[in-house]
Amino acid sequence: MTSIKVAIAGASGNLGPAVLKELLAAGFDVTVLTRRDSDKAFDSRVHVAQVDYESLDSLKAALSGHDAVVNTLNVGAVPKSTHLRLIDAAVATGVKRFIPSEYGCDTTNPLVSKLPVFGDKVSVKEYLEDVIQKSSLSYSLLFTGPFLDWGIEKGFLLNLAGPVTLYDGGDRRFSATTLGGVGKGVVGIINNLEATKNSPVYINDARVTQNELLELSGKSLETKIVQTTDVEQEAFAELAKPAPNPAIFAPKFILRAIFGEGFGSLFDSEKVYNDLFGLKTLSKEKLRGLIRD
Ligand SMILES: NC(=O)c1ccc[n+]([C@@H]2O[C@H](COP(=O)([O-])OP(=O)(O)OC[C@H]3O[C@@H](n4cnc5c(N)ncnc54)[C@H](OP(=O)(O)O)[C@@H]3O)[C@@H](O)[C@H]2O)c1
Numbered sequence: 001m002t003s004i005k006v007a008i009a010g011a012s013g014n015l016g017p018a019v020l021k022e023l024l025a026a027g028f029d030v031t032v033l034t035r036r037d038s039d040k041a042f043d044s045r046v047h048v049a050q051v052d053y054e055s056l057d058s059l060k061a062a063l064s065g066h067d068a069v070v071n072t073l074n075v076g077a078v079p080k081s082t083h084l085r086l087i088d089a090a091v092a093t094g095v096k097r098f099i100p101s102e103y104g105c106d107t108t109n110p111l112v113s114k115l116p117v118f119g120d121k122v123s124v125k126e127y128l129e130d131v132i133q134k135s136s137l138s139y140s141l142l143f144t145g146p147f148l149d150w151g152i153e154k155g156f157l158l159n160l161a162g163p164v165t166l167y168d169g170g171d172r173r174f175s176a177t178t179l180g181g182v183g184k185g186v187v188g189i190i191n192n193l194e195a196t197k198n199s200p201v202y203i204n205d206a207r208v209t210q211n212e213l214l215e216l217s218g219k220s221l222e223t224k225i226v227q228t229t230d231v232e233q234e235a236f237a238e239l240a241k242p243a244p245n246p247a248i249f250a251p252k253f254i255l256r257a258i259f260g261e262g263f264g265s266l267f268d269s270e271k272v273y274n275d276l277f278g279l280k281t282l283s284k285e286k287l288r289g290l291i292r293d
Helices: 016-025 056-063 080-092 110-114 116-134 148-153 179-191 210-217 228-239 246-259 284-292
Strands: 005-009 029-035 047-051 068-071 097-099 138-143 164-167 174-176 199-202 206-208 223-226
Touching: 005 016, 016 029, 016 179, 029 056, 047 056, 056 080, 068 080, 080 097, 080 116, 097 179, 110 116, 116 138, 116 246, 138 179, 148 179, 148 284, 164 210, 164 246, 179 199, 206 210, 210 284, 223 228, 228 246
Parallel strands: 005 029, 005 068, 029 047, 068 097, 097 138, 138 199, 164 223
Antiparallel strands: 174 206
16 A cells, blocks of 8 residues: 655644654655755655745645645744745645644634734635635645643743733633644544545644643642733734734734633534544643643
């Protein structure tokens, strides 16, 4: 049996290495797309294609013969035109499935989609919806919620260095997934192409609140409550400046989408693909271990 050929763009970033690890563990034949001037090293089992993301021909040469393309490029720092060009190259080379760089908040939720930070993701989704009408390409949008391990490590979901900021009181329950879990979700899509065709795909490793995470940490820390409506206003204020700083406004909009009301951050349990993909949610013990590690 010939193995499925998967290309991944952005395998060296925050998320990419975890996805690459799961693609290899699943036995796929993997090509990593990396920038020509990038000096990143990759697992010896992968084919490395150094590409010029500005050139459709360069991307077509790298994607030729592949069944699926997984995009884990940054969204924002990497211009929207690059994300769209990668889709064009996938169409031109007869790729079957394209997984755009989502991996977070549910951008199909009307409140999420209106937040400026998600504008490029929404445009890419609209582009894919158009492209599938005219080509043999199909897509899956993988929604995972915030990265649980990465988000705690960075102090974004819960600042364990203290004081802990509790958004809207810290009782909002949200779906979250570890980096490894996101990788398993990508593998799940490629192994279930029909069931995930042209569709949002939701997974989660945990359905938790900030207060539960804090309790599981076993730490006694000072807390402060912040309203996400205020955080959103601060984000818009930054955006209104002559030279807005994405490092300031982007996390604020994302915090609003995770912890605000009505943003769909707790995925409908009927809609999650965990069972199909064989993914279990983490037990309290596993969660405790993850927080303490
Ligand atoms: N849910 C969450 O909590 C969460 C958290 C973080 C990120 N995300 C999402 O995950 C996806 C990937 O984000 P990420 O943080 O992993 O991305 P990242 O680390 O910033 O970048 C990923 C890779 O993109 C490549 N790249 C190509 N052109 C680039 C450019 N002009 N500038 C910077 N990098 C460039 C680089 O690979 P080469 O050097 O090999 O070319 C880089 O390692 C995004 O959709 C993001 O929104 C979600």
